Amino acid sequence: xxxxxxxxxxxVGTLPSSVATIGFFDGVHRGHRFxxxxxxRTAQERSLSTLLxxxxxxxxxxxxxxxxxxxxxxxxxxxxxxxxxxxxTCVALPFTRELAVLSARxxxxxxxxxxxxxxxxxxxxxHRFGHNRTEGFEDYVRYxxxxxxxxxxxxxxxxxDIHISSSVVRSFLEAGEIELASRCLGYNYTLSGHVISxxxxxxxxxxxxxxxxxxxxLKLIPADGVYAVRVHLEDMVYKGMLNIGCRPTIDxxxxxxxxxxxxHFEGNxxxxxxxxxxxxxxxxEQKFRSREALARQLQLDAAACDDLHE
Numbered sequence: 001x002x003x004x005x006x007x008x009x010x011x012v013g014t015l016p017s018s019v020a021t022i023g024f025f026d027g028v029h030r031g032h033r034f035x036x037x038x039x040x041r042t043a044q045e046r047s048l049s050t051l052l053x054x055x056x057x058x059x060x061x062x063x064x065x066x067x068x069x070x071x072x073x074x075x076x077x078x079x080x081x082x083x084x085x086x087x088x089t090c091v092a093l094p095f096t097r098e099l100a101v102l103s104a105r106x107x108x109x110x111x112x113x114x115x116x117x118x119x120x121x122x123x124x125x126x127h128r129f130g131h132n133r134t135e136g137f138e139d140y141v142r143y144x145x146x147x148x149x150x151x152x153x154x155x156x157x158x159x160x161d162i163h164i165s166s167s168v169v170r171s172f173l174e175a176g177e178i179e180l181a182s183r184c185l186g187y188n189y190t191l192s193g194h195v196i197s198x199x200x201x202x203x204x205x206x207x208x209x210x211x212x213x214x215x216x217x218l219k220l221i222p223a224d225g226v227y228a229v230r231v232h233l234e235d236m237v238y239k240g241m242l243n244i245g246c247r248p249t250i251d252x253x254x255x256x257x258x259x260x261x262x263x264h265f266e267g268n269x270x271x272x273x274x275x276x277x278x279x280x281x282x283x284x285e286q287k288f289r290s291r292e293a294l295a296r297q298l299q300l301d302a303a304a305c306d307d308l309h310e
Contacts, residue, residue: 015049017119018050020051022052026166029166029186038154039122042120051090051116052087053111072220121150176224192273193273227280228280240261240305243258244256
């Protein structure tokens with residue numbers, strides 16, 4: 001997939017005529033992939049190229065300075081996921097105030113038609129774009145007709161009784177429903193980060209842990225609790241047990257930490273990078289009567305995590 005992040009240097013008319021769709025594509029979940037599949041099929045039928053139009057930052061971050069999105073994927077993760085869809089070109093527009101004030105028609109003409117050579121636009125069944133997002137599908141069809149373009153409404157994707165969207169996936173993760181979130185995503189949710197120094201309390205309980213600092217501060221952290229995870233360390237993969245929370249038995253404060261214990265691993269993880277793949281939530285966060293009671297529970301948790309990988 002060819003990635004274009006600067007359209008200011010893109011000469012008009014250099015891209016091939018294409019079938020395209022627009023979206024932020026956070027997480028590139030199964031609903032997104034279903035939409036992109038329709039783009040690819042349509043392009044094949046029309047002998048046109050395929051193009052995705054996305055944004056390098058969340059649009060609301062430009063319109064609302066204090067807005068902090070809870071992202072399912074960093075920009076690099078999103079691009080990697082999009083590259084696996086078979087699409088030939090992805091244009092990541094910087095979302096600016098100048099872009100935000102464009103009407104849907106101006107966006108279609110100036111950006112899609114004139115610059116990017118889009119000839120067929122596939123629109124998600126509930127997607128709206130343009131200033132204030134006041135126009136709808138019928139308006140897009142009319143504008144397209146005036147510009148010599150075609151607009152197609154995409155079919156919706158349904159997984160059993162779940163209507164998949166990025167917000168639905170976020171709600172599952174925030175509730176600790178890891179397996180449901182992974183079903184919607186089509187892959188296991190991941191979190192990457194750097195191991196920083198901690199209080200080394202886990203070592204005193206028989207479970208030395210690596211304190212993880214997420215690489216992207218905007219990436220969503222799942223609900224507090226203990227999780228069975230898969231830990232990617234360089235070219236090796238380890239079974240893991242991860243805890244998210246405030247360690248109420250130890251600290252009983254509001255400082256939230258992410259700590260992972262690699263099963264059957266010996267070595268120093270400090271200052272190394274890890275990628276955590278969430279498999280299942282073992283239990284919610286609990287406050288135990290003593291450290292000894294916590295240590296006994298951790299042994300049970302570790303056994304459950306170990307068994308899950310078998």
